[in-house]
Amino acid sequence: MARYTGPKSKISRRFGEAIMGPSKALNKKNYPPGQHGRGRRSKKSEYALQLQEKQKVKYTYGILERQFRNLFHRAAVREGITGVNLLKLCEARLDNTVYRLGIAPTRRAARQLVSHKHITIDGEVVNVPSFSLRPGQIVGVREKSKSLEAITESLAARTATAKRFNWLEWDSSLLIGKFVQYPERDQIPENVNEQAIVELYSK
Known part of the structure; x- marks a missing residue:
């Protein structure tokens, strides 16, 4: 059964949030991982921000790429807002x-x-x-x-x-x-910009 098995603290540090559960590393090192973590430029391109939101949702809910893509297509064909539908399916x-x-x-x-x-x-x-x-x-x-x-x-x-x-x-x-x-968007507590994911897949 496919699942992410890598380090959790690095993922939390990358996004600046404890998206994979409580992380002591996030408190001790509140900057991105890697050799250039402290000095990494803060300004990101539009594509980088959209990709970051997609990765955040994937890691939060423990979904791998192919499965996430299929979930997005299911959300796109449902009635309503695609981004909200995606989060509803993740919550379900x-x-x-x-x-x-x-x-x-x-x-x-x-x-x-x-x-x-x-x-x-x-x-x-x-x-x-x-x-x-x-x-x-x-x-x-x-x-x-x-x-x-x-x-x-x-x-x-x-x-x-x-x-x-x-x-x-x-x-x-x-x-x-x-x-x-299915929950409404304002009931889902996850800090995610779902519209950025829709824009990413619309390219």
Whole structure:
């Protein structure tokens, strides 16, 4: 199963944001990685800025190039604004939803839970992290996995922070969540300029 396996802190430093989870390196070295990181020119071309936004979304949601291109084409043929549709499809991925529900502390951890068959959709085990959820589908923790330490710790932290997303519902007693609807753009907290991605693919 294809996925990014390189260094996370370098990616966070490149974008100046902890897009792949908390990063101590970002606090210690708040400049881009590499030999010329400190002295690198700050002014970037329009193409460089558009490419940066695309890369940011790919790394944030853990999507590789071919898969991302296919996702963009799906977004382009849907009704509505292409850039917003793209983010909606990213949010509808199973691994992202597991992360948003608080079952896993990071998207990487959520991907692992899905791959190891700890997650169900409408009662059936699904081990495909990129599975695209439809409104009304139920995401749950497999019965045998409910006592898994990684899941219980993540859910305990979720309860402490009380983080909620309007397009999801969560039942803490049954450990199931519902993908109610696709989120609106103002509900998605990711700091992304999706229009730049559309312009990049329009060249």
